[in-house]
Amino acid sequence: MSKLTHLDxxxxxxxxxxxxxxETRRAAVAEGRITMSPMALEAVRNGNAPKGDVxxxxxxxxxxxxxxxxDLIPLCHPLPISSVDIDFRFLDDAIFARTEVRLTGKTGVxxxxxxxxxxxxxxxxxxxxxxxxxxxxxxxxLLEKSGGKSGDWKAQE
Amino acid sequence: MSKLTHLDxxxxxxxxxxxxxxETRRAAVAEGRITMSPMALEAVRNGNAPKGDVxxxxxxxxxxxxxxxxDLIPLCHPLPISSVDIDFRFLDDAIFARTEVRLTGKTGVxxxxxxxxxxxxxxxxxxxxxxxxxxxxxxxxLLEKSGGKSGDWKAQE
Amino acid sequence: MSKLTHLDxxxxxxxxxxxxxxETRRAAVAEGRITMSPMALEAVRNGNAPKGDVxxxxxxxxxxxxxxxxDLIPLCHPLPISSVDIDFRFLDDAIFARTEVRLTGKTGVxxxxxxxxxxxxxxxxxxxxxxxxxxxxxxxxLLEKSGGKSGDWKAQE
Amino acid sequence: MSKLTHLDxxxxxxxxxxxxxxETRRAAVAEGRITMSPMALEAVRNGNAPKGDVxxxxxxxxxxxxxxxxDLIPLCHPLPISSVDIDFRFLDDAIFARTEVRLTGKTGVxxxxxxxxxxxxxxxxxxxxxxxxxxxxxxxxLLEKSGGKSGDWKAQE
Amino acid sequence: MSKLTHLDxxxxxxxxxxxxxxETRRAAVAEGRITMSPMALEAVRNGNAPKGDVxxxxxxxxxxxxxxxxDLIPLCHPLPISSVDIDFRFLDDAIFARTEVRLTGKTGVxxxxxxxxxxxxxxxxxxxxxxxxxxxxxxxxLLEKSGGKSGDWKAQE
Amino acid sequence: MSKLTHLDxxxxxxxxxxxxxxETRRAAVAEGRITMSPMALEAVRNGNAPKGDVxxxxxxxxxxxxxxxxDLIPLCHPLPISSVDIDFRFLDDAIFARTEVRLTGKTGVxxxxxxxxxxxxxxxxxxxxxxxxxxxxxxxxLLEKSGGKSGDWKAQE
Numbered sequence: 001m002s003k004l005t006h007l008d009x010x011x012x013x014x015x016x017x018x019x020x021x022x023e024t025r026r027a028a029v030a031e032g033r034i035t036m037s038p039m040a041l042e043a044v045r046n047g048n049a050p051k052g053d054v055x056x057x058x059x060x061x062x063x064x065x066x067x068x069x070x071d072l073i074p075l076c077h078p079l080p081i082s083s084v085d086i087d088f089r090f091l092d093d094a095i096f097a098r099t100e101v102r103l104t105g106k107t108g109v110x111x112x113x114x115x116x117x118x119x120x121x122x123x124x125x126x127x128x129x130x131x132x133x134x135x136x137x138x139x140x141x142l143l144e145k146s147g148g149k150s151g152d153w154k155a156q157e
Numbered sequence: 158m159s160k161l162t163h164l165d166x167x168x169x170x171x172x173x174x175x176x177x178x179x180e181t182r183r184a185a186v187a188e189g190r191i192t193m194s195p196m197a198l199e200a201v202r203n204g205n206a207p208k209g210d211v212x213x214x215x216x217x218x219x220x221x222x223x224x225x226x227x228d229l230i231p232l233c234h235p236l237p238i239s240s241v242d243i244d245f246r247f248l249d250d251a252i253f254a255r256t257e258v259r260l261t262g263k264t265g266v267x268x269x270x271x272x273x274x275x276x277x278x279x280x281x282x283x284x285x286x287x288x289x290x291x292x293x294x295x296x297x298x299l300l301e302k303s304g305g306k307s308g309d310w311k312a313q314e
Numbered sequence: 315m316s317k318l319t320h321l322d323x324x325x326x327x328x329x330x331x332x333x334x335x336x337e338t339r340r341a342a343v344a345e346g347r348i349t350m351s352p353m354a355l356e357a358v359r360n361g362n363a364p365k366g367d368v369x370x371x372x373x374x375x376x377x378x379x380x381x382x383x384x385d386l387i388p389l390c391h392p393l394p395i396s397s398v399d400i401d402f403r404f405l406d407d408a409i410f411a412r413t414e415v416r417l418t419g420k421t422g423v424x425x426x427x428x429x430x431x432x433x434x435x436x437x438x439x440x441x442x443x444x445x446x447x448x449x450x451x452x453x454x455x456l457l458e459k460s461g462g463k464s465g466d467w468k469a470q471e
Numbered sequence: 472m473s474k475l476t477h478l479d480x481x482x483x484x485x486x487x488x489x490x491x492x493x494e495t496r497r498a499a500v501a502e503g504r505i506t507m508s509p510m511a512l513e514a515v516r517n518g519n520a521p522k523g524d525v526x527x528x529x530x531x532x533x534x535x536x537x538x539x540x541x542d543l544i545p546l547c548h549p550l551p552i553s554s555v556d557i558d559f560r561f562l563d564d565a566i567f568a569r570t571e572v573r574l575t576g577k578t579g580v581x582x583x584x585x586x587x588x589x590x591x592x593x594x595x596x597x598x599x600x601x602x603x604x605x606x607x608x609x610x611x612x613l614l615e616k617s618g619g620k621s622g623d624w625k626a627q628e
Numbered sequence: 629m630s631k632l633t634h635l636d637x638x639x640x641x642x643x644x645x646x647x648x649x650x651e652t653r654r655a656a657v658a659e660g661r662i663t664m665s666p667m668a669l670e671a672v673r674n675g676n677a678p679k680g681d682v683x684x685x686x687x688x689x690x691x692x693x694x695x696x697x698x699d700l701i702p703l704c705h706p707l708p709i710s711s712v713d714i715d716f717r718f719l720d721d722a723i724f725a726r727t728e729v730r731l732t733g734k735t736g737v738x739x740x741x742x743x744x745x746x747x748x749x750x751x752x753x754x755x756x757x758x759x760x761x762x763x764x765x766x767x768x769x770l771l772e773k774s775g776g777k778s779g780d781w782k783a784q785e
Numbered sequence: 786m787s788k789l790t791h792l793d794x795x796x797x798x799x800x801x802x803x804x805x806x807x808e809t810r811r812a813a814v815a816e817g818r819i820t821m822s823p824m825a826l827e828a829v830r831n832g833n834a835p836k837g838d839v840x841x842x843x844x845x846x847x848x849x850x851x852x853x854x855x856d857l858i859p860l861c862h863p864l865p866i867s868s869v870d871i872d873f874r875f876l877d878d879a880i881f882a883r884t885e886v887r888l889t890g891k892t893g894v895x896x897x898x899x900x901x902x903x904x905x906x907x908x909x910x911x912x913x914x915x916x917x918x919x920x921x922x923x924x925x926x927l928l929e930k931s932g933g934k935s936g937d938w939k940a941q942e
Contacts, residue, residue, distance in 0.1 A: 047161040084486040240643050261647045524688075766924055
């Protein structure tokens with residue numbers, strides 16, 4: 001039967017030993033979106049017009065959250081990540097975020113990409129929450145990963 | 158036209174002044190879920206069997222994240238929150254999280270409830286990611302809030 | 315003879331007791347500047363052109379640093395600050411930053427305003443350092459403060 | 472035209488990828504000073520007399536800030552720094568701080584040296600601010616760096 | 629039967645609601661000691677001789693740890709502490725630390741006093757560990773507390 | 786005469802340079818215990834009965850504290866630790882904690898193991914403090930270390 005690697009044989013949580021793993025070039029891409037009312041979406045668009053700081057604020061929040069991942073997720077290893085890129089795209093009823101994190105190291109950066117994406121979307125939520133209380137953050141998932149022993153992987157469309 | 162309160166008239170991000178607001182009893186409830194394969198869900202269930210730490214780990218991650226909200230979300234105020242409660246429920250293809258945060262203070266705790274929910278779900282993701290790379294975190298939204306000038310609010314079912 | 319309040323009678327550092335002080339509306343304004351070559355200054359200007367994130371990044375860094383002041387400056391009290399505003403202005407050979415922090419509380423927010431200003435300028439330094447290694451951060455000082463027992467104060471021009 | 476490496480082609484902030492760079496021995500030295508009234512300077516001197524903790528407090532603040540650099544400066548990489556040394560010198564109207572940071576790693580430690588210097592000077596400011604509100608922190612700059620592809624560099628006197 | 633207030637009726641950890649409690653003046657005093665070899669103790673004494681930073685470093689570590697208590701202890705409330713004082717005393721085979729923390733707030737500061745004491749002793753351990761690997765930290769306990777509904781309390785000698 | 790390596794020749798604290806040391810597989814094991822009344826111990830046991838979160842909460846606190854060691858102990862190096870394991874054992878009048886930390890790196894992880902142990906015990910203290918104010922944390926010490934130039938070491942029973 002499948003078991004969670006983050007629990008030892010007695011069921012106690014522990015930080016898995018990655019000390020013996022090789023350092024390889026790794027990357028992970030995650031995505032997510034925040035759905036909102038047309039009025040809120042319009043306000044974000046306007047707030048992001050030239051000189052407006054909306055998406056820049058969310059992007060910085062996401063980048064900084066990637067660096068805090070091991071401080072937020074109890075069993076994550078502290079990782080000296082090499083790069084973080086976050087892009088946003090406006091959909092009809094949502095804003096879409098996509099994050100890529102890279103590392104040369106002993107374990108993957110999926111959690112860093114997912115945490116950055118979540119923090120970026122929560123930051124948009126914070127800025128728009130006075131206009132719309134029904135926003136929903138969803139579709140937060142891994143798109144692809146590369147490097148490491150388990151090899152490359154891509155989500156199906 | 159509606160505008161984002163977190164931007165000043167020139168479009169720059171700022172932390173909104175809440176100094177003149179009254180201290181009232183406030184609460185916010187947020188929810189979210191992580192969808193996963195039957196095999197991963199079964200492993201989480203087993204990992205949470207007597208003595209297993211899975212959901213306890215996620216709960217602690219969420220509670221601690223609630224306290225870090227203003228360190229993660231750039232324009233959030235630091236708030237001396239009064240309480241945090243996080244509950245989990247197993248659905249057929251998902252684990253559902255519900256967080257309630259309380260505060261006696263000058264601004265609401267919606268972001269604390271949403272951030273705690275996200276961190277708890279990300280922690281479950283981390284523990285199950287070796288078993289299922291297609292998990293999705295979604296439905297992260299506000300369920301209700303009370304207190305403050307804008308009054309009480311409840312999401313529609 | 316004048317003595318430092320942050321040392322006790324034996325010369326040991328301690329966090330001064332503010333528990334008996336009244337909660338009042340307080341504010342502090344600080345300023346500072348980063349001097350750089352025309353080429354670097356031009357690159358920052360262009361990087362801040364519509365859609366460019368340079369000053370937004372520095373502003374967010376400053377706002378977040380204001381919230382971290384008591385974590386950086388050993389004898390500062392943790393303070394639930396009410397607002398932070400940071401403005402930038404381009405001079406001929408420098409970028410000038412001005413930060414205002416507000417609080418309803420028991421002690422002043424001078425250090426929060428100065429720390430935010432320093433972090434914002436260091437962030438600009440970071441982004442321009444590949445272009446100019448001779449940049450200098452200077453003129454970091456308090457411009458005015460209000461509230462509290464010691465009353466209002468303004469720097470001379 | 473020169474461009475900021477911390478912005479991608481669309482002007483968005485990102486953390487630059489250093490994953491492909493070689494690990495080399497690197498060092499950076501930064502300096503800065505805090506100018507203050509003779510009375511405040513005298514109080515700091517006395518507060519630093521045998522058993523007094525003033526400069527020790529500032530030094531520890533600086534060392535700890537060096538380790539927090541990537542948490543303060545949004546686009547800085549987290550770096551496992553090898554050493555930090557901070558020295559102070561009393562001038563006639565100022566206290567001068569000089570910080571050296573070392574690392575074996577993929578990117579330079581200029582920001583760590585500058586951030587440590589700023590935090591050390593802000594800590595002195597905090598301890599002396601009840602005596603002098605006109606103190607100014609200035610001259611914060613890089614003195615020299617070594618290691619890495621761009622090679623060694625020294626500031627002119 | 630006595631139950632832990634930090635668990636709800638289903639045994640789940642939660643942050644206890646203190647929102648309805650009154651704000652009162654509170655204080656807590658904790659103590660602890662680190663036992664070490666005569667050689668290590670002598671080195672700490674010398675390292676603390678005029679201009680030496682040993683105990684100042686430990687004291688700053690303790691003060692800063694008091695402010696981080698709610699970030700370290702999962703179910704502790706974030707508290708705007710009013711003051712922290714840490715004293716050290718040399719015993720024949722140990723260094724003794726005593727911490728007093730004060731707060732005007734809704735819950736006690738015992739954990740802040742105990743956490744500060746532990747961090748101060750761990751910092752001494754760190755500085756002396758190259759000289760003595762058999763050091764032991766012990767006797768970490770509450771000495772007295774005042775304020776709050778449960779009233780004043782003093783440990784027996 | 787023996788001297789503290791964490792002080793330079795003038796007695797100033799500094800972070801020792803480990804840049805020239807080799808990366809080796811390292812481990813450290815630390816232990817400690819919290820002594821408490823039979824009633825408090827019984828409550829912890831019950832709180833840890835199936836579905837109860839007491840020891841899971843303390844374990845997560847310890848694991849997260851191991852990752853924060855360099856943020857708590859001023860002269861510790863930031864280290865990308867490979868694993869953390871914390872076990873608890875019930876004694877007649879105490880709960881005993883044992884922590885093992887592993888790293889492939891340039892300096893030892895004794896402080897990480899001791900800090901994790903302390904945080905885990907403080908977390909148990911926090912949960913039981915309403916039942917027993919006379920609890921004592923003690924016996925916090927290094928049990929063994931391996932790796933590095935100074936070689937392996939084991940405490941005597």
